[in-house]
Amino acid sequence: MTVQTAIPAATIAEAPEALVERLARAGRSAQRVLARLAAPAKAAALHAAADCLRKAEPQILEANAQDLAAGEANGLTGALLDRLRLDPARLAGIADAVDQVADLPDPVGEVIDTSTRPNGLVLSRIRIPIGLIGIIYESRPNVTADAAALCVRSGNAVLLRGGSEAVHSNRAIHAAIVEGLVSKGIPAEVVQLMPTQDRAAVGAMLTAAGLIDMIVPRGGKSLVARVQADARVPVLAHLDGICHTYIHSAADPAKARALALNAKMRRTGICGSMETLLLDAQFPAAQAVVADLLDAGCELRGDARACALDSRIVSASAEDWDTEYLDAILSVAVVDGLDAALDHIARHSSHHTDAIVSEDAATVERFLAEVDSAIVMANASTQFADGGEFGLGAEIGIATGRLHARGPVALEGLTTYKWQVRGAGQVRP
Structure with a gap:
């Protein structure tokens, strides 16, 4: 040809x-x-x-x-x-x-x-x-x-x-x-x-x-x-994909680790890649989640409580929470419960795709109802934000x-x- x-x-x-x-x-x-x-x-x-x-x-x-x-x-x-x-x-x-x-x-x-x-x-x-x-x-x-x-x-x-x-x-x-x-x-x-x-x-x-x-x-x-x-x-139009994943206190640790790693590192350059990770202050496996990401070669930029989880995390600037990196870079914040997570997402989300990881059904349903984004997910990687994965053939x-x-x-x-x-x-x- x-x-x-x-x-x-x-x-x-x-x-x-x-x-x-x-x-x-x-x-x-x-x-x-x-x-x-x-x-x-x-x-x-x-x-x-x-x-x-x-x-x-x-x-x-x-x-x-x-x-x-x-x-x-x-x-x-x-x-x-x-x-x-x-x-x-x-x-x-x-x-x-x-x-x-x-x-x-x-x-x-x-x-x-x-x-x-x-x-x-x-x-x-x-x-x-x-x-x-x-x-x-x-x-x-x-x-x-x-x-x-x-x-x-x-x-x-x-x-x-x-x-x-x-x-x-x-x-x-x-x-x-x-x-x-x-x-x-x-x-x-x-x-x-x-x-x-x-x-x-x-x-x-x-x-x-x-x-x-x-x-x-x-x-x-x-x-x-x-x-x-x-x-x-x-x-x-769609603007940038500043996608969040919130790991709730009732998240299954193994599931949370797998989802966070996939949501960021499967392909960092797509618009469904997670750009901000929100860790509930009561989630018991936060250190393991951030260690997985760091060990995979991801740079983490965190607030003060996130930086305390691992010495390899650097301090985030104000601009980081509103940045679509499209690279192996991730913002990390520790939040005090669902309301704090919802407030952070409302301030910084680009309304593309936001996700929660939790085994608590009531918390999941409230997150799905209250987050105002085009795609809202529960217990799934944000990398599924794709027309082909939605059964639409393409997008x-x-x-x-x-x-x-x-x-x-x-x-x-x-x-x-x-x-x-x-x-x-x-x-x-």
């Missing part, structure tokens, strides 16, 4: 606003074709795309090696390099996720509810695609495949703008996906990748009201802040706001609805 990654000279010379308008209009036209396709046709196209990803493994891994070499030369952190890195197992997982999305129930056309008015009018709300979605993301080449699959399955066209760190990987993955879609009759313009890394193109996407129907930023705080500040298009991102969608955004989050009204000649008096 040949993967084309070169950019046409005409595209390089094109003004960002004109480029975005041209791509957006092509995407909107292609979306109308996609919207007419039945669910089995969309599923077959995605299965073909997954097959093409597998066949293109040598080219994709070669492209990824280019990105990794450039990232190392440019001083990317270990966490960012981990997000960027592909290997045969990770690439197989990306292709498998596309297959999983293909096999999910199609949300388009779902009847959300139906009612009959006293005058005989029958009203129904029907789930429909949003239209053309713009996705701006950094570092993670898997987003290229996840976003393409979710948008196609939900009947949307997508305009992707990946970060420069993954430019070669993104182009190779995009080429393979489009090859599969086109082989099953879906227009190539349904999934488009911005052909330039010019930052002005991001600004053009953000102001393309009437052409792009929704923007989804997926990246660091600075990217999301820029999108929210500059966008003239509706934005579905566009994890939304931490309160409107439209919250938590892992997958097929349903990429749809809206319309009202259908069926009458029998009624006129309004």
Whole structure:
């Protein structure tokens, strides 16, 4: 399989606003074709795309090696390099996720509810695609495949703008996906990748009201802040993942040790990684929990009582409680019971994912009810904060706001609805 990654000279010379308008209009036209396709046709196209990803493994891994070499030369952190890195197992997982999305129930056309008015009018709300979605993301080449699959399955066209760190990987993955879609009759313009890394193109996407129907930023705080500040298009965003795990006094020590270690150290560079550990002052195995983390190579930054647990813990600054490290660094605080834990989370959580470890059912239920985050967990690692783990096949991102969608955004989050009204000649008096 040949993967084309070169950019046409005409595209390089094109003004960002004109480029975005041209791509957006092509995407909107292609979306109308996609919207007419039945669910089995969309599923077959995605299965073909997954097959093409597998066949293109040598080219994709070669492209990824280019990105990794450039990232190392440019001083990317270990966490960012981990997000960027592909290997045969990770690439197989990306292709498998596309297959999983293909096999999910199609949300388009779902009847959300139906009612009959006293005058005989029958009203129904029907789930429909949003239209053309713009996705701006950094570092993670898997987003290229996840976003393409979710948008196609939900009947949307997508305009992707990946970060420069993954430019070669993104182009190779995009080429393979489009090859599969086109082989099953879906227009190539349904999934488009911005052909330039010019930052002005991001600004053009953000102001393309009437052409792009929704923007989804997926990246660091600075990217999301820029999108929210500059966008003239509706934005579905998540901020940083400052995720907490509270180990209650009634936690099972063995369970607490395993969960804390996994929540932080399984993969430190993902948004579901625990960034703050709250230890109940009455929990008897606090020293063992922090020792496990320290022995695994995690730097711990604690308050005064946490520092007293182990001499290797350094003092935390005020900024640490509000920092998403995405690295083997963890803030640790000792708190006096559930109320203190809830207060700390309310002050410092980014409303992404927060968890409790406890064998006391009443405490667990109160935590689940009172913590105001998109995902609240009990006796589980925060690393499960992932659309695939939720049975959604994949995700566009994890939304931490309160409107439209919250938590892992997958097929349903990429749809809206319309009202259908069926009458029998009624006129309004």
